[in-house]
Amino acid sequence: MSESRAFDPAGVAFGIGLPLLSAATVLVTARLWRPRLPDALAIHWNAGGSADSFTATGSAAWTFVLIILLVGGGSSAVAALAQAMLMMRRTMLIVGSAVTGLTLALWFGLVAANLDRADPSDARLSTTSIVVGILVGGAVGVVGAALLRDHRERPSAADRPDARLPRGPVDLPIVARVGLGTGSTAVLVGVAALVTVGLCRMAGSWWLMAVFMPVSALVIGLLRFRVVVDESGLRVFNMGMCALGYGVDELEGARVTEVAPFRDFGGWGLRAKGRGNYGVVTETGPAVVFTAANGQRLTVTTGRAAEMAGALNALADRRHG
Template sequence: MNADIRRARRAFWWVGVIVPSAMIALSAVVVLAWLPEIPDPSAIHWGSDGVNGYGPRWIHLVILIGIGGGMVALFAFIALLAHKMPRGGGEPAPDGPQWSATARFLGAANLATAGLMSLTALVSVGVQRGLADAADAPDITAWVFLGFVVMIALGVLGWFLQPLFAPSAGPSDAPATPMPLADHERAVWIKSVTIARSGQIVLGVGVFISIAMAVLLLAQGIPAWWITAAVALLLVGAVVTTLSFRVRASTTGLQVRSAVGWPKIEIPATSISSARAIQIDPFAEFGGWGYRISADGRRGVVLRGGSALEVTRTDGRRFVVTVDDAETAAAVLATAARKEG
């Protein structure tokens, strides 16, 4: 581990783990001390006409610790441990710890989330202290807007409190050499790729937390349950459509299609300038798994680390898809591009 990575990880621990956890823990202690002083059921949602959602007292702690603490734990897990998990295709994890701008963003997001959740919990419980009926709780709209201001401010602060870190570029492979095919011969290469176990775990945890919170809110009759359910549904859709892809390289060009049919990416041979096999790290270079856009402008279907096919279009844009035997796929596309050129 070099000095830059050590410094970045140390800053992340303080900005993205220690301080956010302390904020949520201290807020939870205060909320716990105030709970006997508020009505039961208590107000948990406000609308234009005042309180319009109720729940048991303890739901405030569940929301604070479950959503706030859960998000902090999930983002910390992704940033600190995702690189240590095995890659897909049986490949071991890369040597040494990795880091990226995505980890820096997650640290800032943790600080921002903790600030918003802590302030919201303290305000929503604090305004009900001493009330006999939760319906008499004053409006907290102004506090909600303040909470978003605090969240943005803490996010910006958290970003700049962490050092800028750019992973060193690996060796650059030369473009693939076209296959020596006769005029009457054609080459077709097809492979399927599935998201790595590390990606499955991270995405699965995120979906589980969203579904669990939606079920909990629904069971308590909280009107806002449908918002969490909608988020969970979107996450499920995103996961299902990015779990597995079929990659096809032929004389017509490159086709990358999800196992469910969408998304589907096609690059015709006439638009291909070159193709090559490379090695990538999903988190450090693309910030995660799925259909991604990297900091250097590359787009791609990134399901695991290791072998990947990179196609450069005639207009300079680059597309990446992680897949085994990328060398052969690159040679097929190089042949197609030469014949069309």
């Protein structure tokens, strides 16, 4: 298990280090290529592809630096906070890295369009840089997200669960898939694809499809969960990674309750209701509530709630026995 710490090394490297490096790259390239750039860079193009807005190289460079640091770095820096919810840190890192990648690639595309041009009005921006930036930035964010760890405190429970809590057969593993189903996923993707195609036709360019694909994959991934109860405890997987996990040695007790997502947690999906009270709430009905020795609670809505609670309490009994 991970040791308790305030900052996650991988989060610091990917969430803070990479945005700073990207911002420095913009300033360095602006200085190196300044002799080959016009006094004013073309920074905006109209629907016909002609440049219609210009600004000084230094001003353009610092604008890109601020976007990288404030938007990209501001989002991804959350990944460095080791005590924050792991899934939130992963999500913010992927989003922030995609923004940083897009902004950095757009800067290089802008410079390439203006390089060695006496008249910047002749510059033409290739949308390839936008596509490459989003895909590469998002991929780097996924790699960094996979390296993040939950460094919260994990004290062991002193006693076995209350005798009034349910016990059941320990027939493991118990696996339940919760969240967005296949049919709902198809409808969501279909509607989003139609909207994106319409926007592409209006813009006269298909680069928006490159934004649609990674964004759709991220949204769908955030709405689908796999819940596993085994000898190690209760774990919730999301996007192929463990988003939340509690060991049997931490269990003070597991119980079954009835949950309505919007009534009890104010929303649907992975939720936080106050400090240390987390929920994977995707349907109205039974839910297993795992109470840990550090005071945190995890509520998971599933039709197998009673089975999970009984197995977890029985496993904790064995440990104390």
